[in-house]
Amino acid sequence: MAKKIMIVDDSQTVLMSMEGILSKAGLDVSKAPSAEEALVVLKGGRKPDMVITDLNMNEMNGIQLIREIRKIPGYQFLPIVMLTTESQQTKRDEAKSAGATGWMVKPVQPDNMLQIIKQLVPGA
Amino acid sequence: MHQRFLCPADAWLALAAAIFAAALDYAFGQEKNMSAMALWVAETFFATAFVLAAARQFGVARAANQTEAAPGTSKQELPAALPTVLEPQHSSKTAPSIMARLGQEVSACNPIIQTLCGHVQKAVANTEDLAINTMHRLNKVDSTVTRMTSKLQKTSREKFLPLIEETERSLNSNKKTLLAFLAHTSDAAKEGESRLTSIAERVHSLESTLQSMRKLAKHTSMLAVDASVESSKNGGDSCSFAVVASEVKALAVQTEQAAKNIGECLQLLKIAIDESVETMVVKHGLQERAEIARITYGMNDLERNMSEVIVMQRETLETMRNESEEISHLVVDLLGSLQNQDIDRQRLNGVTQVLHQIVDHATSLASVMKSGNIDAAFVENMLAGIETKRQYALENSRIAHVERAPAPAIELF
Numbered sequence: 001m002a003k004k005i006m007i008v009d010d011s012q013t014v015l016m017s018m019e020g021i022l023s024k025a026g027l028d029v030s031k032a033p034s035a036e037e038a039l040v041v042l043k044g045g046r047k048p049d050m051v052i053t054d055l056n057m058n059e060m061n062g063i064q065l066i067r068e069i070r071k072i073p074g075y076q077f078l079p080i081v082m083l084t085t086e087s088q089q090t091k092r093d094e095a096k097s098a099g100a101t102g103w104m105v106k107p108v109q110p111d112n113m114l115q116i117i118k119q120l121v122p123g124a
Numbered sequence: 125m126h127q128r129f130l131c132p133a134d135a136w137l138a139l140a141a142a143i144f145a146a147a148l149d150y151a152f153g154q155e156k157n158m159s160a161m162a163l164w165v166a167e168t169f170f171a172t173a174f175v176l177a178a179a180r181q182f183g184v185a186r187a188a189n190q191t192e193a194a195p196g197t198s199k200q201e202l203p204a205a206l207p208t209v210l211e212p213q214h215s216s217k218t219a220p221s222i223m224a225r226l227g228q229e230v231s232a233c234n235p236i237i238q239t240l241c242g243h244v245q246k247a248v249a250n251t252e253d254l255a256i257n258t259m260h261r262l263n264k265v266d267s268t269v270t271r272m273t274s275k276l277q278k279t280s281r282e283k284f285l286p287l288i289e290e291t292e293r294s295l296n297s298n299k300k301t302l303l304a305f306l307a308h309t310s311d312a313a314k315e316g317e318s319r320l321t322s323i324a325e326r327v328h329s330l331e332s333t334l335q336s337m338r339k340l341a342k343h344t345s346m347l348a349v350d351a352s353v354e355s356s357k358n359g360g361d362s363c364s365f366a367v368v369a370s371e372v373k374a375l376a377v378q379t380e381q382a383a384k385n386i387g388e389c390l391q392l393l394k395i396a397i398d399e400s401v402e403t404m405v406v407k408h409g410l411q412e413r414a415e416i417a418r419i420t421y422g423m424n425d426l427e428r429n430m431s432e433v434i435v436m437q438r439e440t441l442e443t444m445r446n447e448s449e450e451i452s453h454l455v456v457d458l459l460g461s462l463q464n465q466d467i468d469r470q471r472l473n474g475v476t477q478v479l480h481q482i483v484d485h486a487t488s489l490a491s492v493m494k495s496g497n498i499d500a501a502f503v504e505n506m507l508a509g510i511e512t513k514r515q516y517a518l519e520n521s522r523i524a525h526v527e528r529a530p531a532p533a534i535e536l537f
Contacts, residue, residue, distance in 0.1 A: 011466045013255040020263055020459040024452060056470065085467050092535070102536040107463035110456045112534055119536070 002028040003124040005117065008038040008053035008065065009083070014106075018052065018083075021110045027117070027124065035060035039068055042075065049121045052104075055084035055091065063091075066098040079120040083108065227493030230486045237483050241476045248469050255465040258458075266455040273448040280441055288434055295427050299420060306416050313409045320401045327394050334387050341379035348373030 005027050007018045015031045022029045030048060032038035035057055042048075051069065055062035062082055069075050081102040082095050092103050102116060117124050351369030358365070 009466075011252075011469065013252055013259075013462055013469075014466045016256060016259045017459045017462045020259060021456050024266070024456055085470055096537045100537060103534070105533040106467055107460065108534065110460040113460075116534060116536070 002026055003050070003117075003121050004028045004030065004048040005121075006030045006032060006038065006041070006048040006051045008032045008035060008051065008057075008062070010034060010054065010057045014054065014083075021113070022117075025114050025117075034058065035062065035065035035068075038065060042069060043072060047074070047078070049124070050079040050081070050117060052081050052083050055082055055086050055095070063095050063098045063100075066095065066100050070099040081116065081120070083113075223493040227490040230490040230493070234483050234487060234490075237479050237486075241479050244472050244476050244479075248472050251465050252469065255462045259462060262455045262458055266452055269448050269451050273444050276444060277441060280437060284437060285434075288430055291430060292427065295423050295430075299423055302416055302420055302423075306413065309409070309412055309416075317401060320397050324394065324397050327390055327397065330390055331387070334383055334390065337379060337383040337386070341376045341383055344372060344379060345376035348376055 005022055007015055007022075007029060008031075009015050009018075010033055012033070015033065019029045019031060030041065030046070032041060035053070036059060038051070038053070042051075053062045053065055057065075060068075062084065066080050069078065069080060076099075079101045080099065081104060082100050083104045083106060084091075085106050086092075087105055095103060101120060104113065104116065348369050351365060351372060355363075355366035355369055
């Protein structure tokens with residue numbers, strides 16, 4: 001069965017781009033254009049194998065999303081990786097404290113991203 | 125009375141306006157960091173100008189108070205930090221008008237900046253549409269190539285290869301049939317040859333019998349001659365004997381003739397047999413062998429060609445598969461590169477925000493300049509605002525990806 005990856009980003013370009021890359025690698029991709037919508041899906045019981053989220057989004061940002069996800073029962077060890085334009089160490093540290101599993105700076109090479117997914121999701 | 129030179133506060137204002145214009149230039153050219161720094165410098169100069177102007181006003185008031193309080197006090201006792209020229213009459217008439225004029229100029233920039241913000245947002249929307257259309261087309265290209273390759277593989281697997289295998293089986297079967305036929309023909313020819321040989325042998329034995337008949341006829345003829353001679357010797361008593369002798373002679377002659385006829389027939393038969401052997405075994409056999417050999421060679425050529433076709437088909441499919449994978453890889457790379465659109469989007473959004481900040485700030489500055497209502501509280505607020513703007517510009521630089529921190533692009537915690 002294909003592994004499920006959720007992409008959270010307010011940019012439709014990024015959502016479509018990631019969906020194209022990951023689906024071609026044989027992954028099952030779900031998209032959320034905002035942190036709020038992502039939480040609705042996650043709390044609804046549709047647990048993915050990994051979440052990739054942007055940092056700077058309207059309303060709720062990526063770091064807040066991570067904190068909310070970690071509060072959901074059973075999601076403490078879900079791999080959550082940031083995919084963002086941010087490059088400051090303070091933001092990295094903040095994400096790490098919030099519970100992020102990893103950090104990727106855009107633009108990330110598709111091969112590198114798939115490698116990370118392979119490392120974090122056994123069987124991907 | 126001090127000689128009036130160019131008022132430093134006015135100079136500071138002029139410099140500030142120039143730097144502000146430079147900030148706008150940088151903003152238009154999307155040099156966001158430079159725009160932010162220029163804005164910060166312009167605001168510093170504005171603040172300095174305001175401080176000087178305020179100080180001048182304060183100094184003028186104090187000088188007036190000091191003049192009233194202590195008529196003998198010299199104007200050289202005023203603080204050294206104040207501008208060189210202190211001509212209350214000139215300062216009070218020219219500074220407000222210059223500031224009001226600057227205020228008008230600053231206000232005039234606001235609509236331009238607002239228009240630029242609109243253009244930037246439009247450009248962001250256009251690039252996003254373009255990126256999305258590009259992705260749709262890329263996905264279509266990829267799916268078309270994948271579908272084409274799959275169809276070729278399917279056709280090859282389900283139709284072409286089975287057809288080739290069936291043809292190969294048929295060829296092998298036909299070859300076996302031909303070889304069996306060749307063997308059978310050869311056997312049949314040999315059998316025919318042996319039968320004809322057998323017939324020839326019987327003909328030969330008939331010839332021996334014929335020779336015997338001839339001898340018999342000759343002997344009978346001699347016997348008839350003897351009988352005739354004896355008959356003539358015995359006279360009238362042997363008439364019957366003479367008749368018998370004459371009949372026997374006639375019989376001998378007939379026998380001889382019959383033997384001769386049989387001999388001729390046998391000779392013709394022998395010739396016919398020889399010709400049959402020649403025709404059937406030699407000519408036809410050779411022709412058949414030659415035909416069968418041609419057919420066999422043709423089948424071998426066909427088999428060779430089909431093997432080559434199979435190899436070429438496999439190579440073509442392999443090439444198509446490799447090329448399809450290459451196209452797929454390129455499509456993935458292109459999809460990945462479209463992340464740059466998001467980076468530029470955020471950068472341009474940051475520029476727009478800075479421009480809005482400039483507009484807001486310029487609006488409030490212009491309003492104050494026009495009113496001429498400058499006081500210490502305003503200057504203090506503006507100085508505090510400068511620091512806020514500087515932090516904001518740095519924040520946008522970070523978000524807009526202009527300055528990269530020396531950290532890995534990918535990191536697992």
